[in-house]
Amino acid sequence: MKGVLLSGGTGSRLRPITHTGPKQLVPVANKPVIEYAIEDLREAGITEIGVVLGNKGREEIQDFLGDGSAYGVDITYIIQGNPLGLAHAAGCARDFVGDDDFVMYLGDNILKQGVTELVESFEAGDYGAGIALQEVENPEAFGIADVDADGTVTRLVEKPDDPPSNLALIGMYVFSPAVFDAIDDLEPSWRGELEITDAIQSLLDDGYAIDSHVVTGWWKDTGKPEDILEANRLVLEDAALEAEGEIEDGAETRGRIGLAASATIEEGAVVRGPVSIAANTTIESGTYVGPYTSIGPNSTLSGVHIENSVVIGDSTLTASGRIVDSLLGRSADVESADDLLPEGRRLVVGENSNLKL
DSSP states (O other), X not given: OEEEEEEOSOOXXXXXXXXXXXXXXXXXXXXXXXXXXXXXXXXXXXXXXXXXXXXXXXXXXXXXXXXXXXXXXXXXXXXXXXXXXXXXXXXXXXXXXXTSOEEEEETTEEETXXXXXXXXXXHTSOOSEEEEEEEOSOGGGSEEEEEOTTSOEEEEEESOSSOSOSEEEEEEEEEOTHHHHHHHTOOOOTTSSOOHXXXXXXXXXTTOOEEEEEOOSOEEEOOSHXXXXXXXXXXXXXXXXXXXXXXXXXXXXXXXXXXXXXXXXXXXXXXXXXXXXOXXXXXXXXXXXXXXXXXXXXXXXXXXXXXXXEEOSSOEEOOSSEEESOEEOTTOEEEOOTTOOOSOBOOXXXXXXXXXX
């Protein structure tokens, strides 16, 4: 079985963070989102992975992933070009997949339990496709599956006005090669895209059985800033965090702290875990880093109070006020203005920004 990892899209919901880089490389707990997907595929025994790239960010993703050897996989790059729908992206992988079954994984998703159970369930039967589902509160915003008591899918509909269930497709699929013929026969939807739900429905109409696996652990689509923060919180909650760097005498630390070997928490700083602090970062005296915060590499925090936030890296934070629930892009500098003492700010800061609060 092969893997197809979708890494196109424009990242419009994550702007300004994605003005200068692809959304799949935005870090969660100091690890790019796409890396979690590759780890999930590898853990499911899938080491041949085709990464589907769009027009934006392709060089950055290729530079980051390379040939995949650093992750124990073999990566082939596939160019989609303009994002014309998930089914179009899958169709672009036809030559790579050949006659094999394959897992298709959306590269901006994070799934706590991985895809191993989804793959095993598909391999245990005779299916044209398998889909991961999760109960959601707003099914009209998703592709929705109607399933029978055995978990076999009976109907699929994209963003229905009258949902037949609350079981949403969450961006992980297993397909037989039969899906490519179904994609060839598709017409664009009202959104102007080739919908993967339409392709799966076509397989159903042609008599193929469609397996389903309901995900009970958390799942996050990291398409918006608030989703990045929530994913960061969820990952830090479960992560095995180790303090390998220097914690000076007089620094106050509590809880689980991930501290890179070249990072330092200085005397007089306060850090409350779970947190992740990356390489070459210094938490100076008078700084408070609260729970569920990730500080990227090459950053300096001095006298700032920050919690439940993600700092992508290469940043200097010296603001005297509180920074909460914030996503700060690379090379963002945040300092205090002389005439303001804010009790809290909610920020989404693009790269190379300079803020005075």
